[in-house]
Amino acid sequence: MATATFHQSIVSFASPSSTISQCGFKIDSSLSFTSKKINFCKIKAMASVSYNNTLLSPSKTIPDNSLKKSNEAALILIRHGESLWNEKNLFTGCVDVPLTEKGVEEAIEAGKRISNIPVDVIFTSSLIRAQMTAMLAMIQHRRKKVPIILHDESEQAKTWSQVFSDETKNQSIPVIPAWQLNERMYGELQGLNKQETAERYGKQQVHEWRRSYDIPPPKGESLEMCAERAVAYFQDNIEPKLAAGKNVMIAAHGNSLRSIIMYLDKLTCQEVISLELSTGIPLLYIFKEGKFMKRGSPVGPTEAGVYAYTKRLAQYRQKLEEDSEVICS
Numbered sequence: 001m002a003t004a005t006f007h008q009s010i011v012s013f014a015s016p017s018s019t020i021s022q023c024g025f026k027i028d029s030s031l032s033f034t035s036k037k038i039n040f041c042k043i044k045a046m047a048s049v050s051y052n053n054t055l056l057s058p059s060k061t062i063p064d065n066s067l068k069k070s071n072e073a074a075l076i077l078i079r080h081g082e083s084l085w086n087e088k089n090l091f092t093g094c095v096d097v098p099l100t101e102k103g104v105e106e107a108i109e110a111g112k113r114i115s116n117i118p119v120d121v122i123f124t125s126s127l128i129r130a131q132m133t134a135m136l137a138m139i140q141h142r143r144k145k146v147p148i149i150l151h152d153e154s155e156q157a158k159t160w161s162q163v164f165s166d167e168t169k170n171q172s173i174p175v176i177p178a179w180q181l182n183e184r185m186y187g188e189l190q191g192l193n194k195q196e197t198a199e200r201y202g203k204q205q206v207h208e209w210r211r212s213y214d215i216p217p218p219k220g221e222s223l224e225m226c227a228e229r230a231v232a233y234f235q236d237n238i239e240p241k242l243a244a245g246k247n248v249m250i251a252a253h254g255n256s257l258r259s260i261i262m263y264l265d266k267l268t269c270q271e272v273i274s275l276e277l278s279t280g281i282p283l284l285y286i287f288k289e290g291k292f293m294k295r296g297s298p299v300g301p302t303e304a305g306v307y308a309y310t311k312r313l314a315q316y317r318q319k320l321e322e323d324s325e326v327i328c329s
């Protein structure tokens, strides 16, 4: 019987779609950024220093950490599929509503698009729409590892969710929920209809609440406030995984992802205003030598552009093809 628990082996590492449209980029090199007090009007990407790495070991047959040797890692971002409140055009924020049928289909479609890209660890918000999206997407993955949500809300939850087989652990992907990746808290707008709110307060006011960088909705979080917790979490918990060669998927929300993309792409607070993320569309980045390179959204599992970009990704895909040929023959 294995002595290390599944939970221990994967948690000890951390101290712990659609389309994307962006306004013209004008990168201000004076921007600076820290995980303590985030000021996007002064952004400077922070190099990660923590290289803690005790995730599940990769399979012998398919190197899920195949990007590791070249010090590269894939980062996939997915905004959750359509939720029941997206469908009703209600401000949702931190209210925990599930996906619609369309949202389920979007998540499955997103999974198909990334089914040939390695994923070693998944981060989601603590909200069900992001978790459903991550799970549904991973069911489509060619590697067929089982995504398992880690429960560290109490010692008992950790103990009761232990896995005692190394082989089973090797065939699993840890899913780490984090409230810091939740949607921005929409304050007193939560549950209100977006159209009716615009009619009541004026389009301009509602646009400011929804898209300005530093103006919060009544009793809610501005994008800046959301970024303070989402980007700090990304820097402290996700970047170290990427730096250690782990391929990461994040399933989260329109605004928590907008703030993370602002950091990755070094957008100014003006530029982020016009950044819109559709539901259920995966976005791929390659992390290499401390830098994030945007690869856009894979349109399908065999899209040449995505795999041509790094030799390691192409090799991973090739290996998946070969393995499925062996299984079929």
Ligand SMILES: O=C(O)[C@H](O)COP(=O)(O)O
Binding pocket: 090, 091, 092, 093, 094, 183, 186, 210, 253, 254, 255
């Ligand atoms: O919380 C919500 O209502 C949506 O997920 C995001 O809304 P937004 O487009 O108004 O930011």
